[in-house]
Amino acid sequence: MTLGLGVNCAIHLLEGCGQARAGARRRQRALRRSLELTSPPALINTLAVSLGFGVLVLSQMPPNARLGLLVVLGLVSCFITSLLLLPVLLYWWPLKGVRDHH
Numbered sequence: 001m002t003l004g005l006g007v008n009c010a011i012h013l014l015e016g017c018g019q020a021r022a023g024a025r026r027r028q029r030a031l032r033r034s035l036e037l038t039s040p041p042a043l044i045n046t047l048a049v050s051l052g053f054g055v056l057v058l059s060q061m062p063p064n065a066r067l068g069l070l071v072v073l074g075l076v077s078c079f080i081t082s083l084l085l086l087p088v089l090l091y092w093w094p095l096k097g098v099r100d101h102h
Contacts, residue, residue: 001071002070002071002074002075002078003074003078005049005071005074005075005078006074006075006077006078006079006082007078008042008045009038009042009045009046009078009079009082009083010078010082010086012038012041012042013034013035013038013042013082013083013086013087014086014090016033016034016037016038017030017031017034017090019034020033020034027090027091028091031087031090031091034087035083035087039083042079042082042083043079046075046076046078046079049075050071050072050075050076053067053068053071053072053075054068054072055068056068056069056071057069057072
C-alpha cells in the first residue's frame with residue numbers, strides 16, 4: 001500500500017524528465033527542470049497524504065496506529081528517495097529511446 005502511494009513522486013519525476021528531454025534539453029538540464037517542476041507538488045502531495053494517514057497514529061487501536069506510522073514513514077522515505085536517488089540514477093542510466101541533444 002505504501003509503495004503504491006509513494007511511487008507517485010517517482011512517476012511525476014520520470015514523466016517530467018521525459019517531457020523535458022523531448023523538448024531538446026540535455027540530460028542534466030532536463031533533470032534540473034523536472035525537479036524544479038515536480039518537487040513542490042510532490043511535497044504537497046506527500047504532506048497531504050501523510051497527514052491523512054497520520055491521523056491513524058492517534059487511534060486507540062494499536063494496529064491502526066502502527067499502520068498510520070508505517071504509511072507516513074514509507075511515504076516520506078519514497079519522497080526523499082525519489083528526489084535524491086532517482087535523479088542520480090536517471091543521470092547515469094538515462095531513459096531508453098531518448099538521446100542527448102548537443
